[in-house]
Amino acid sequence: MTTELLTTPLSAPAGGPLANAQAQLTAAVETLSYSSGLHQLLASPRREMTVSIPLHRDNGEVELLTGYRVQHNFSRGPAKGGLRYSPAVDLDEVRALAMWMTWKCALLDVPYGGAKGGITIDPRNYSARELERVTRRYTSEILPIIGPEKDIPAPDIGTDERTMAWMMDTYSVNVGYTVPGVVTGKPVSVGGSLGRPSATSRGVVQIALAALRHAGLEPGRSTAVVQGFGKVGSGAALFLAEAGVKVQAISDQYGAIYAADGIDVPALAAHVEATGSVVGFGGAEAMDADALLELDVDLLVPAAVEGVLHSGNADRVRAKVVVEGANGPTTAEADPILQANGVLVVPDILANAGGVIVSYFEWVQGNQAYWWTASEVEDRLAQRMLAAWENVLAVSKARGITLREAATVTAVERVAEAHLTRGLYP
Numbered sequence: 001m002t003t004e005l006l007t008t009p010l011s012a013p014a015g016g017p018l019a020n021a022q023a024q025l026t027a028a029v030e031t032l033s034y035s036s037g038l039h040q041l042l043a044s045p046r047r048e049m050t051v052s053i054p055l056h057r058d059n060g061e062v063e064l065l066t067g068y069r070v071q072h073n074f075s076r077g078p079a080k081g082g083l084r085y086s087p088a089v090d091l092d093e094v095r096a097l098a099m100w101m102t103w104k105c106a107l108l109d110v111p112y113g114g115a116k117g118g119i120t121i122d123p124r125n126y127s128a129r130e131l132e133r134v135t136r137r138y139t140s141e142i143l144p145i146i147g148p149e150k151d152i153p154a155p156d157i158g159t160d161e162r163t164m165a166w167m168m169d170t171y172s173v174n175v176g177y178t179v180p181g182v183v184t185g186k187p188v189s190v191g192g193s194l195g196r197p198s199a200t201s202r203g204v205v206q207i208a209l210a211a212l213r214h215a216g217l218e219p220g221r222s223t224a225v226v227q228g229f230g231k232v233g234s235g236a237a238l239f240l241a242e243a244g245v246k247v248q249a250i251s252d253q254y255g256a257i258y259a260a261d262g263i264d265v266p267a268l269a270a271h272v273e274a275t276g277s278v279v280g281f282g283g284a285e286a287m288d289a290d291a292l293l294e295l296d297v298d299l300l301v302p303a304a305v306e307g308v309l310h311s312g313n314a315d316r317v318r319a320k321v322v323v324e325g326a327n328g329p330t331t332a333e334a335d336p337i338l339q340a341n342g343v344l345v346v347p348d349i350l351a352n353a354g355g356v357i358v359s360y361f362e363w364v365q366g367n368q369a370y371w372w373t374a375s376e377v378e379d380r381l382a383q384r385m386l387a388a389w390e391n392v393l394a395v396s397k398a399r400g401i402t403l404r405e406a407a408t409v410t411a412v413e414r415v416a417e418a419h420l421t422r423g424l425y426p
């Protein structure tokens with residue numbers, strides 16, 4: 001196949017998540033020498049839905065929210081991906097996140113395409129009753145395009161297992177029977193899997209420990225910082241500390257804390273539970289949240305939002321290894337700077353894939369109505385994460401490309417092969 005033009009059908013603002021996702025795809029398409037037609041097909045979402053969500057607030061006022069569901073690709077199976085509640089959500093962000101889900105599922109060889117959803121809302125400003133109404137209305141609006149064989153949402157920023165229970169109930173009430181497989185990341189009491197809440201963090205740390213050793217660093221003598229202390233960041237900090245890594249700094253959207261001898265992560269979790277933020281934790285000192293990314297440590301785990309490592313700060317990153325717990329934390333401009341400085345970057349589509357792997361296990365268990373033990377889930381998760389790590393390392397070495405390029409090339413090739421095998425003229 002020949003590479004002619006490498007323009008993509010969706011124009012995206014430079015530096016934003018969609019431009020970054022497209023730049024990563026373009027690099028993979030160039031390596032694979034795909035045609036521009038195939039490139040455009042891989043770059044374009046198969047289906048997008050934008051919905052208005054009228055919300056009756058508890059005080060009687062009516063507010064109109066906007067929600068999205070983007071299904072990027074179905075070539076390898078039903079679409080799969082999280083649902084985000086954040087004020088920063090827009091259609092381009094959801095498009096990027098959906099594309100990354102396609103590559104993640106292909107890389108880890110779970111039988112899904114990629115999707116993502118979002119609502120532009122700051123969930124902290126709404127009561128639980130309001131969030132339930134928003135979730136139920138959003139689910140009703142996107143109901144025609146989701147389902148266990150079509151598209152299966154899961155938690156992401158600002159959503160959790162309670163959100164998934166509301167989605168599952170709304171879908172089930174509409175179709176007339178209980179459909180646990182329409183979402184994953186549900187509570188165990190309604191068909192969730194043991195081990196799903198901790199799966200993304202466990203996977204991040206399994207990869208982080210392997211990456212540290214690959215870089216010649218002994219985890220028990222290593223230091224780390226974690227950006228974000230939500231579902232992914234808090235678990236990552238905890239599992240790193242349990243593995244003997246000294247977690248010296250942690251941040252959330254309100255600020256950052258630092259302790260040279262290592263933060264007591266369970267005590268910090270109790271503080272956050274009580275106060276809502278890492279700020280003010282007694283066992284550490286306050287530090288500048290941007291400076292946290294530039295600390296002289298062995299391991300940096302960005303586990304919050306996109307674009308935090310960019311052309312303006314990449315040159316100052318002193319961590320030897322970056323393991324991307326978040327989706328898209330490193331911009332396309334930052335990648336070559338980090339590479340030139342010898343920083344080993346383990347890409348999101350590999351590092352944070354533990355969540356979708358256990359979501360897949362949840363879907364399989366639900367479909368068979370047969371439940372696995374926590375250790376079965378954890379053992380199978382570790383096997384898949386470490387096999388994918390070895391595979392990406394091998395491709396990187398064989399082709400002389402970065403880990404991100406190796407992961408993306410592997411995934412894109414699998415998606416293209418599935419698409420072409422199914423035939424071009426359905």
Ligand SMILES: NC(=O)C1=CN([C@@H]2O[C@H](COP(=O)(O)OP(=O)(O)OC[C@H]3O[C@@H](n4cnc5c(N)ncnc54)[C@H](OP(=O)(O)O)[C@@H]3O)[C@@H](O)[C@H]2O)C=CC1
Pocket residue numbers: 155156157158159200227228229230231232233251252253254276277289303304305306325326327328352353355356
């Ligand atoms: N949940 C999952 O299973 C998976 C999540 N991911 C990705 O991991 C990342 C985090 O998701 P998740 O943990 O689920 O989301 P959560 O909503 O549980 O947590 C997000 C965390 O990021 C923090 N945060 C937000 N903005 C900033 C900022 N500018 N600086 C520092 N911290 C910030 C939040 O702070 P605060 O607490 O103050 O609001 C919060 O601690 C996202 O990129 C997501 O897409 C990837 C794979 C699976």
Ligand SMILES: O=C(O)CCC(=O)C(=O)O
Pocket residue numbers: 080081082083101104152153154155156184185327352353355356357359
């Ligand atoms: O568990 C899932 O299905 C998807 C999780 C997710 O949104 C992600 O991996 O980014």
